[in-house]
Amino acid sequence: MSLIIKNLCARVKDGADILNGINLEIPSGEVHAIMGPNGSGKSTLSKVLCGHPDYEVTGGSVSLDGQDLLAMSVDERSRAGLFLAFQYPVEVPGVTNANFMRAAMQARLPKGEDVDAVSFYKELRGRMKQLGMDTKFTARAVNEGFSGGEKKRNDILQMMMLQPSYAILDETDSGLDVDALRIVSDGVNAMRAPFRSFLVITHYKRLLDYIHPDVVHILSQGKIVKTGGFELVDHIENHGFDFLKTTKE
Amino acid sequence: MDFPQNMSMEAAFALAEAEAKLDAALQESRERFEQAIIPNRLNEDWRFGRPHKYATALAELLQSSLLSHGVATVLHAEEAAVRITAEDDDLRQTEMLMPTIGSDAMLGMHLKRFGQGYALYIEESTTEPIVITYRGGELYTPATFIMVAPGVKAHVIEHHIGSPGSTMFATRNIQVAEGAALKVELTSKGFEHYMCITNIQNMGGKVSHLTAHEDSAWVREETVAEIYTAGADTRLFSANHLGGASVLDQHTKQIHHVGEATSDLLYKNVLDGKATATFAGNIYVAPGAHNTDAYQSNRNMLLSENATTNSLPGLEILADKVRCSHGSASAPLDEEQLFYLCSRGIPQYEAQKLVAQGFLEDVLSRFNKDEQ
Numbered sequence: 001m002s003l004i005i006k007n008l009c010a011r012v013k014d015g016a017d018i019l020n021g022i023n024l025e026i027p028s029g030e031v032h033a034i035m036g037p038n039g040s041g042k043s044t045l046s047k048v049l050c051g052h053p054d055y056e057v058t059g060g061s062v063s064l065d066g067q068d069l070l071a072m073s074v075d076e077r078s079r080a081g082l083f084l085a086f087q088y089p090v091e092v093p094g095v096t097n098a099n100f101m102r103a104a105m106q107a108r109l110p111k112g113e114d115v116d117a118v119s120f121y122k123e124l125r126g127r128m129k130q131l132g133m134d135t136k137f138t139a140r141a142v143n144e145g146f147s148g149g150e151k152k153r154n155d156i157l158q159m160m161m162l163q164p165s166y167a168i169l170d171e172t173d174s175g176l177d178v179d180a181l182r183i184v185s186d187g188v189n190a191m192r193a194p195f196r197s198f199l200v201i202t203h204y205k206r207l208l209d210y211i212h213p214d215v216v217h218i219l220s221q222g223k224i225v226k227t228g229g230f231e232l233v234d235h236i237e238n239h240g241f242d243f244l245k246t247t248k249e
Numbered sequence: 250m251d252f253p254q255n256m257s258m259e260a261a262f263a264l265a266e267a268e269a270k271l272d273a274a275l276q277e278s279r280e281r282f283e284q285a286i287i288p289n290r291l292n293e294d295w296r297f298g299r300p301h302k303y304a305t306a307l308a309e310l311l312q313s314s315l316l317s318h319g320v321a322t323v324l325h326a327e328e329a330a331v332r333i334t335a336e337d338d339d340l341r342q343t344e345m346l347m348p349t350i351g352s353d354a355m356l357g358m359h360l361k362r363f364g365q366g367y368a369l370y371i372e373e374s375t376t377e378p379i380v381i382t383y384r385g386g387e388l389y390t391p392a393t394f395i396m397v398a399p400g401v402k403a404h405v406i407e408h409h410i411g412s413p414g415s416t417m418f419a420t421r422n423i424q425v426a427e428g429a430a431l432k433v434e435l436t437s438k439g440f441e442h443y444m445c446i447t448n449i450q451n452m453g454g455k456v457s458h459l460t461a462h463e464d465s466a467w468v469r470e471e472t473v474a475e476i477y478t479a480g481a482d483t484r485l486f487s488a489n490h491l492g493g494a495s496v497l498d499q500h501t502k503q504i505h506h507v508g509e510a511t512s513d514l515l516y517k518n519v520l521d522g523k524a525t526a527t528f529a530g531n532i533y534v535a536p537g538a539h540n541t542d543a544y545q546s547n548r549n550m551l552l553s554e555n556a557t558t559n560s561l562p563g564l565e566i567l568a569d570k571v572r573c574s575h576g577s578a579s580a581p582l583d584e585e586q587l588f589y590l591c592s593r594g595i596p597q598y599e600a601q602k603l604v605a606q607g608f609l610e611d612v613l614s615r616f617n618k619d620e621q
Contacts, residue, residue: 015372051592053587074588074591075592075593075596078591081475086589090585090586090605092607093601093608093610094607095604099603100593104594107593107594107599119595141607142589145287154292162593
C-alpha cells in the first residue's frame, strides 16, 4: 500500500509549467518531508494531488493504493483516503464547522445510512479538546474570523475526524506559535500508524523536530533533486538552499 | 359630520381637518387608480420585470370574471385576528392609500376584489408566533393588516401557498406603534404568478421583516417601508434560492419622513439554472430628516452561467447629517470554497448546496438575532 507518483508534470491552467517530472513513493506508515525554496512547486504538488481545478496535469501518473488518483474527482480522492491540510485554509461563511464535518462524514457512509449525531458530537468535542480548541467553534462558520493558528488547528481537527490513509500537511507550521505547534504536532504524531502516511511540506526544521520524518526530499524547480534522511534538514537549516545552485552548476 | 357632545372646539376642528385630509387622500387615490395603466416596458419600475408577459397575464386574470378563492387560516392569534369582509370600509380605505412602486393599476384591481384575508390587532405581546396561512387556487387576492399597539412585542409568520397554475396577489399593511417590536416573516411557495405589495409604517417601534420565496415561476414583490417617528428601527431582509427559469422581481423603498431613525436592508439571492433576479431599491430621506441612518445591500450568488441578475440600488437624500450607504454585488460561486469542501469528500452537488445555504445564512441569522 503506497502513494506512487511517477514523472508527474503539471502547470497552471493555460500558464507556466510548475512540476517537471516528480518521482516519489510514500509507503504506508512512513512520514516524508518535502523542503524547498519558495516557488519550487511544493504547494502546487499538494494541490495537484488533490485535484485543484486551477492546475492541469500534463504528464505522469499517481497511484493511491493501486488506484489511478488522477482519474478521480476531488471528493473521490478524499474518500479514497487522501487529505490535504491547507497552507491557507479557506473561509466558508454561513456553513458551521459541525455541519461541514457532518457532511464530510456522511459522504463516507453507504446510501441509506446516517451519521449518528450523538457519537459524532462526542468525537468532535473530544478531538477539539485534544487540540486545545474551544468547543464553541462547532457552531462557528468554517474558518470565518479564525486566526491563522485557529485555521490550522481546524484543518488538523478535520484530519483527525476523517482519519485519512495519506495526509499532506502543506506548511501547517506557518502561523502557529510555539505552543500551538506542539499541540498540532502531538495531534499528528498521535495519528501515526502503520496504515497511514504523511507528506509534510515545510520551510523550517522546527516542525520536523516534532514530527520526525523517515525520509526528506528537496524540491527545486518542480523536481525532486535530493532525497535523504534527517541530516538534510539540518543541512538546510544551517546552509539554506544555496547548495542546490552548486549542485546544478 | 357629527361631533361628540363634550368635544372641545379645538378638537372638533382637528378632527374635521383630519377627516378632510383623509377625504382628499382618498380622492387622490381614486384618481391615481383611474389614471393608472397596466405596467408596460416604458414604466421604469417594471423595466426588468417582463411586464408584457407577467403584468398583462395578471391583469387579465384580475379583470376576468373568475372569483378570487382561497383558504385562510390563523393560529395562536387568540382575540387578535379578525377575518376581513368586503364591508370593512376602514381597511379598504387603508389599502386605497397604500403606496406602490409602479403598480397602481394592479392595486386598483386588487381593491375591486377586496374582502379576503385577516386583520391582526395585536394589543398584547405574543408568546408564540401568530401564523397566517393563505392557500390559493386559480386566483386568490387576500389582504393582511397587522397593527401592533404601543410597547407590544409580537412575531407574525405568513405562509402563502400555491399549487400548479395558481395565482396570488396579496397586499399587506403593517403598522407598528411607538415602543412596539414586530418580527414578521413572509414565505411564498409554488405559484405560477405571485405578487405582493407591502407597506410598513413604523411609528417609532422596531420592525424586522423577512421574505423568502421558493418554487414560483414569477414573483413580484414591492415593499415600501415608511418611517414616521424618531427612534424607529426598520430592518428588511430577504433570502431566496431560485432555480429553473423562475423570475424574482423585487422593489423596495425606505422612506424616512423624519430624522433620528434607522433603516437597514439586506436582500440576498442564490440563482441556478436560467433564473432571473431583479432588485431595485431606493432610500429616500426627506428634507429635514437629519441624523438618519439608512443602509441597503443586495448580494447575489450565481451558480449557473445562464442565471441573470439586475441590481439597481438608489439613494435620494434631501437632508444633512445622514449616514446612508448602498451596495450590490453579484458573483459566481467561490471556487476555492467549493474545492475546500470537496477536498473533504463532500460531493460537488452537496458542497455547492452547502455554500449556497451558507451564503443565505447570514440573512436568516441576522433576522433571527433581532429581538422580537
